[in-house]
Amino acid sequence: MAASDIPVPRPKxxxxxxxxxxLDPATRxxxxxxxxxxxxxxxxxxxxxxxxxxxxxxxxxGARFSVGKPLEGEDICGWPRPLNLETVGKKVRVTGEPQxxxxxxxxxxxxxxxxxxxxxxxxxxxxxxxxxxxTSYQCRRRNNAATGKVSEHGFANGVxxxxxxxxxxxxxxxxxxxxxxxxxxxxQAAVRGGSCAYFTTVLGPTTNAAHANHLHLDLAVRxxxxxxxx
Numbered sequence: 001m002a003a004s005d006i007p008v009p010r011p012k013x014x015x016x017x018x019x020x021x022x023l024d025p026a027t028r029x030x031x032x033x034x035x036x037x038x039x040x041x042x043x044x045x046x047x048x049x050x051x052x053x054x055x056x057x058x059x060x061x062g063a064r065f066s067v068g069k070p071l072e073g074e075d076i077c078g079w080p081r082p083l084n085l086e087t088v089g090k091k092v093r094v095t096g097e098p099q100x101x102x103x104x105x106x107x108x109x110x111x112x113x114x115x116x117x118x119x120x121x122x123x124x125x126x127x128x129x130x131x132x133x134x135t136s137y138q139c140r141r142r143n144n145a146a147t148g149k150v151s152e153h154g155f156a157n158g159v160x161x162x163x164x165x166x167x168x169x170x171x172x173x174x175x176x177x178x179x180x181x182x183x184x185x186x187x188q189a190a191v192r193g194g195s196c197a198y199f200t201t202v203l204g205p206t207t208n209a210a211h212a213n214h215l216h217l218d219l220a221v222r223x224x225x226x227x228x229x230x
Contacts (some may be wrong), residue, residue: 021116041149044101044116044157046080049195054102055083061109062090068099077154082137088112092128098136101156103219107198108159115194120166123187130165132173134214152201164191174214176205191215196229203230 058065065083072078082099088109100108112131120128138153143167152158177185195202195217203216207230220228 013146018190043076044079044103044155044219048081051081051102052225054106058083058102058105058109061113063088063105063109065105071099071137071156073154075137075139075154076150077172079137079156082156089117089130092117093130094133096133097129098133098159099156100136100159101219104157104159104217107217111191111195111198115197116154116164116191119187119190120164123183123190124166124172126166126168126170128164129167131162132162132171134158134162135160152218152220157220158201158216161215161217161227162213174204176212178206196227200226201228203228206230 003031026117032227036114050084055065055067055095064086066086066169068079068082068084070080079101081102083102083105085094085098085100087093088105089112092112094108108131112128116128116131120126133150135153136159137156138151140151140154141148161174163171165171172187174188177188192202192204192215195215199217200222201216201218201220203211222228
């Protein structure tokens with residue numbers, strides 16, 4: 001299967017700035033010039049010392065990366081110190097040139113070493129050579145809405161995993177596999193379930209149609225440490 005055969009999520013619209021938030025003039029009153037502000041949300045906090053400590057931890061797992069230029073976007077999008085991720089461990093590359101927070105890179109490296117690689121050997125009899133990533137940083141709102149909270153992608157705090165490439169060049173793409181008896185179903189279930197230990201949000205096939213062909217993984221911060229694993 002060629003790289004061009006790998007499905008990707010549908011194109012996601014970029015933010016259009018303040019124009020998206022303005023009310024239709026026909027609906028305005030004398031005291032209303034703009035729509036209510038978007039709901040409050042918890043934005044990842046940046047600490048340089050913590051970031052460098054995290055980067056050392058990522059390197060200790062055999063991952064390779066470079067520190068990129070600050071990401072800047074409309075509204076509150078962006079991240080001061082993104083990592084341009086190349087590998088998540090020895091002999092496990094990532095595609096899509098992902099730009100992520102260090103904490104996301106660390107979670108990916110741990111998930112790869114402790115869940116993905118063992119699951120591939122167990123269910124598929126092969127080592128994983130690549131994790132196929134499409135979207136990482138992207139300034140947009142959740143669910144591609146015109147208003148509301150910014151997606152975790154807007155903080156380089158999440159990735160969309162389309163599938164995996166094995167050492168023998170076979171590709172295992174994320175897909176609905178409810179009635180499948182193939183080993184790929186057990187492998188996908190293992191990596192998806194295992195990801196819930198490393199990420200605070202896990203969405204995929206059966207969550208909704210928007211995630212039918214990929215796993216969305218992020219590190220959103222919620223009250224009480226709540227996690228969303230679907």
